[in-house]
Amino acid sequence: MELIKNFLTLLSENEQMIYFVILSIFVGIEVIGGVPTVLHTPLMSGANAIHGVVIVGAIFVMLNTSQDDYISLVLGFFAVLLGTLNVVGGFVVTDRMLEMFKKK
Amino acid sequence: MELIKNFLTLLSENEQMIYFVILSIFVGIEVIGGVPTVLHTPLMSGANAIHGVVIVGAIFVMLNTSQDDYISLVLGFFAVLLGTLNVVGGFVVTDRMLEMFKKK
Amino acid sequence: MQHQLLSVIYIIASVLFIIGLKMMGNPKSARKGNLISAAGMCLAIAGTIFLHEGEVSTIVYVLIFLAIVTGTIIGWTTAKRVQMTKIPELVSMFNGMGGACAALISLIEFNHLYTANPAAMEDPVPAAAGTLICIISGLVIGSVSFAGSIIAFFKLNGTLEKPVRLPKYNYINLAILALVVIVSTQLFLSGSVALIYVLLALSLLYGVMFVFPIGGADMPVVISLLNSFTGVAAAFGGFLYGNHVMLTGGILVGSAGTLLTIVMCKAMNRPILQVIFGAFGTHAATASNDAKGNVRDISITDTATLMNYSKKVIIIPGYGLAVAQAQYAIHELQTILEDHGVEVKYAIHPVAGRMPGHMNVLLAEANVDYEKLCEMDDINPEFPTTDVVFVVGANDVVNPAAKTDPSSPIFGMPILEAENARNIIINKRSMNAGYAGIDNLLFYDPKTSMLFGDAKSVITRLVSELKQM
Amino acid sequence: MQHQLLSVIYIIASVLFIIGLKMMGNPKSARKGNLISAAGMCLAIAGTIFLHEGEVSTIVYVLIFLAIVTGTIIGWTTAKRVQMTKIPELVSMFNGMGGACAALISLIEFNHLYTANPAAMEDPVPAAAGTLICIISGLVIGSVSFAGSIIAFFKLNGTLEKPVRLPKYNYINLAILALVVIVSTQLFLSGSVALIYVLLALSLLYGVMFVFPIGGADMPVVISLLNSFTGVAAAFGGFLYGNHVMLTGGILVGSAGTLLTIVMCKAMNRPILQVIFGAFGTHAATASNDAKGNVRDISITDTATLMNYSKKVIIIPGYGLAVAQAQYAIHELQTILEDHGVEVKYAIHPVAGRMPGHMNVLLAEANVDYEKLCEMDDINPEFPTTDVVFVVGANDVVNPAAKTDPSSPIFGMPILEAENARNIIINKRSMNAGYAGIDNLLFYDPKTSMLFGDAKSVITRLVSELKQM
Numbered sequence A, B: 001m002e003l004i005k006n007f008l009t010l011l012s013e014n015e016q017m018i019y020f021v022i023l024s025i026f027v028g029i030e031v032i033g034g035v036p037t038v039l040h041t042p043l044m045s046g047a048n049a050i051h052g053v054v055i056v057g058a059i060f061v062m063l064n065t066s067q068d069d070y071i072s073l074v075l076g077f078f079a080v081l082l083g084t085l086n087v088v089g090g091f092v093v094t095d096r097m098l099e100m101f102k103k104k
Numbered sequence C, D: 001m002q003h004q005l006l007s008v009i010y011i012i013a014s015v016l017f018i019i020g021l022k023m024m025g026n027p028k029s030a031r032k033g034n035l036i037s038a039a040g041m042c043l044a045i046a047g048t049i050f051l052h053e054g055e056v057s058t059i060v061y062v063l064i065f066l067a068i069v070t071g072t073i074i075g076w077t078t079a080k081r082v083q084m085t086k087i088p089e090l091v092s093m094f095n096g097m098g099g100a101c102a103a104l105i106s107l108i109e110f111n112h113l114y115t116a117n118p119a120a121m122e123d124p125v126p127a128a129a130g131t132l133i134c135i136i137s138g139l140v141i142g143s144v145s146f147a148g149s150i151i152a153f154f155k156l157n158g159t160l161e162k163p164v165r166l167p168k169y170n171y172i173n174l175a176i177l178a179l180v181v182i183v184s185t186q187l188f189l190s191g192s193v194a195l196i197y198v199l200l201a202l203s204l205l206y207g208v209m210f211v212f213p214i215g216g217a218d219m220p221v222v223i224s225l226l227n228s229f230t231g232v233a234a235a236f237g238g239f240l241y242g243n244h245v246m247l248t249g250g251i252l253v254g255s256a257g258t259l260l261t262i263v264m265c266k267a268m269n270r271p272i273l274q275v276i277f278g279a280f281g282t283h284a285a286t287a288s289n290d291a292k293g294n295v296r297d298i299s300i301t302d303t304a305t306l307m308n309y310s311k312k313v314i315i316i317p318g319y320g321l322a323v324a325q326a327q328y329a330i331h332e333l334q335t336i337l338e339d340h341g342v343e344v345k346y347a348i349h350p351v352a353g354r355m356p357g358h359m360n361v362l363l364a365e366a367n368v369d370y371e372k373l374c375e376m377d378d379i380n381p382e383f384p385t386t387d388v389v390f391v392v393g394a395n396d397v398v399n400p401a402a403k404t405d406p407s408s409p410i411f412g413m414p415i416l417e418a419e420n421a422r423n424i425i426i427n428k429r430s431m432n433a434g435y436a437g438i439d440n441l442l443f444y445d446p447k448t449s450m451l452f453g454d455a456k457s458v459i460t461r462l463v464s465e466l467k468q469m
């Protein structure tokens, strides 16, 4: 009983967030509906580039790290680097792929 | 300048709400995508029933109206009545229409 | 605890709305989808009533239940009893009810706001500003939707069949709209109680004037548009109370309804702005039927003979069939022809009639076998091998100008290629034009014979002729 | 002010992501869609850097720019240089980078949390509970995605071609997963710094063990799955900072990626659980080729003659063509045949090869005219009027068992109906089975001739024979 109550409270406190998550999931699903098979690979690759948005978090971490916290700085540096790879590589390779498809 | 600033503040203060609205709009649009023409009328009618959810607001108003505020009570009564018409009539008529289509 | 539970219930109801609407877009799952949305609605309503926190006097509960019970009874019986052909009217009416509900809520809340804090209203504090915006928007949009729907109802009903157009009506409407905006702003700044009634009156007037000039035939599009208006009005109610289920429901219908309106306009090849402000909702004066060549008449007996000795007959039903209520007669015709060994099919154009799916609903009502209804793309290749095409009260959907004449207003709309059949028999009452108000060269085709008369009486007589053969 | 502007920028970026992803689902707008998403990303990154409020030392800025510049250079050149056939590897690698990024963020934030308030960690207050959950989830999912992607990379690369399976590997994996959950809970309750490294190690191990037993051919599906994992990891980052653009981006990819994985599995007629836990990623021992009838060989010269005197040749490319890198050779074959007056087309099966669209990308790389590539449904009716079907390194996609044998694992998959052609020539290196590990009765068809050998060398010799004709 107590557990259910806590759970409900958690849910209703994060109501906005829950709607946000649910709606985003629906958008994600709907947006993909009915893609032709040929586009599966570019779509996968494009989606791959989009989750590179995690780089925003990495930048944010670095901006909030103090100058003498070396470990965090080093880790953060690599996080930003890897995130950039994900983003840039992802979009460029998707573009190349789609360019091939376009060719008449 | 001041205006822009106020506007930005307004936007960022209602950030959650804005995401909610945008995502809902996308869901609404995506969900309809590619409906066959025959279903336009039932879909219109079904959507019509759904906006009857405004009845929730009418009920809410009544529940918060004090017993001696006659005007509000009367208006509220009609609001609930009309809302119910919208909801019940909408769903029932949609169901009837779709029943016709099903028939083999 | 109750409050939290209610939040969760609202979340579930919202998800049910989305899933239901999604399923309604697919013929196979449509009916289930409608029920799922309805379940969401019941959940939301029950939750709102039973999980309310705080003191509520019994009289309020009694009133609420009375309203719901009355509404359910009226709504249910009307919906169950109405003829299938009257559905657009009914949808329009129910839509108006929703709009009125939203407007009433705004009225009440305005009064609450005012009585709660009359002084603050003189200079509405920013805190109340959002509330005030929601109230005003809900009132305006709800009233427009209500008044517009009622007019649409009467137009479909036949009471207001002829579109009434004041001179320069577009400017007049624009002026009224401007007034609405001005009064709204004034109300927002002053919070005067009197003004809100002025605003209400103006909004209602605008709703009336908005729909008045539009031809009855365009009503399905208008209703779809007003439908999304009511959705937006409901969403403003949601903002007002921070109520998420009203928000999802309202916005969903608002956006889905807008898209649906556009899609409907596309299907009949008319830009939406033309429908609203537009030129040809009123049919232009009857197209001149001179000099196009000669029209050949055919008698009922000849028609019956021709059909009787055919191998394959395709029936193309249109708006006239609906007007004449000839769906049962045409089913009889089909049966008797089949008894005489003739293959009969129906060719259904997606926008035949005056609402999408009009013909399907109509013929389904008369128990025509669903398998006999062929969609345009499937049946078009069959016309060249068809002996007789029988066009009943249809006009635009078989007009070859859509393919051949780039200057025609229906140019580009896909049509049923009746002109490819060996014989074409067209039943209508006169040489008058159809919805698009344009002449139809098919009538002058050497293969075409015209069978003038009201669809129902003509078909009934055809059937009795055939019975004697 | 800066903060508000950033919120607005994030909103815009989120909308661009959605629109971009939507457009990517349509061949016509796909490329533009990708650019739109990229624009959203640039906006989000630039906003994050330039609209940050608060003191930041120069060294941090320098480090960030250094990282971005380096990453851009490496990412850009790798992506530009890579061979088209290596794309799945590359996507896998980039995906791993994203996962690693998420895991690193979690590590740093955990340290921050710990140094900020070491005492509180002993008994994490509810306020920090949410943060801790996000950190732990991000770490676990990010690491699994990273490790899994790297293994997938090596598998596609050929380094780890043979799937390595410990006995009862499914149970071992389950045990590791259980350990991950236990350690996570422990970490949540204790906040011990040592434990987080244990958790990191375990998660990496799980990622490795998860992908290891899966056959190289199933990697596209696995990558798509890991792709959505990384999306979820990014979303947890978003929760951690209450950052909406990370949330939309992450959740969008999480849900779209999951659906895409399912759709991909459907297209090749394999349930997703079978791919992950599954039986036939490893090809069953080479199918027995006894007693099925006789196989007829054909020489290169005979093949060249047959093709030269045909009116219409259809080429069915498959995985073997990709392995042999024979795309340029096949284009040459097409050109020379066309010079000799033979009509040549390619029949593309949707899941030919090892990733969706594999054949399109491959042949596009070799400059084959896009119009020559026919989709399955369009070309299937043409086989009966085709003189020679040339099957190059394809197997499952022409296996008639998919239509005739309900017990076959590929039963129900639509196939290219090569068996209807007048002559069928099949080029592969042996009688070995293809991806699904099953025998192909088409090889024993009386109309079929086998042309054994590596695709590239066989086609090259064919071309030189044809040149002399």
Ligand SMILES: NC(=O)c1ccc[n+]([C@@H]2O[C@H](COP(=O)([O-])OP(=O)(O)OC[C@H]3O[C@@H](n4cnc5c(N)ncnc54)[C@H](OP(=O)(O)O)[C@@H]3O)[C@@H](O)[C@H]2O)c1
Pocket: C217, C218, C219, C220, C221, C268, C269, C317, C318, C319, C320, C321, C323, C324, C350, C351, C352, C353, C354, C355, C356, C357, C358, C392, C393, C394, C395, C396, C397, C398, C427, C428, C429, C430, C431, C432, C433, C434, C435, C436, C453, C454, C455, C456
């Ligand atoms: N389906 C939709 O959603 C929708 C919505 C709005 C508009 N529209 C438009 O409506 C049109 C539909 O085409 P349609 O071919 O079905 O109809 P139509 O072009 O409007 O033609 C109907 C014809 O029926 C005849 N008619 C009327 N009453 C009759 C009666 N009692 N007995 C026999 N004939 C009668 C009329 O000619 P007489 O007067 O000479 O008898 C008229 O020419 C299209 O232009 C379409 O774009 C469709």
Ligand SMILES: NC(=O)c1ccc[n+]([C@@H]2O[C@H](COP(=O)([O-])OP(=O)(O)OC[C@H]3O[C@@H](n4cnc5c(N)ncnc54)[C@H](OP(=O)(O)O)[C@@H]3O)[C@@H](O)[C@H]2O)c1
Pocket: D217, D218, D219, D220, D221, D268, D269, D317, D318, D319, D320, D321, D323, D324, D350, D351, D352, D353, D354, D355, D356, D357, D358, D392, D393, D394, D395, D396, D397, D398, D427, D428, D429, D430, D431, D432, D433, D434, D435, D436, D453, D454, D455, D456
């Ligand atoms: N497209 C996708 O997204 C995807 C993803 C995962 C799995 N799959 C699956 O992959 C299969 C695709 O069918 P498919 O017909 O393209 O391929 P396949 O059934 O795997 O057959 C490929 C054939 O190519 C031959 N081959 C290999 N190397 C060769 C070389 N160097 N020269 C000539 N031949 C060579 C092999 O036979 P030898 O060894 O005798 O030469 C093999 O039988 C389907 O089962 C599909 O479900 C597809």
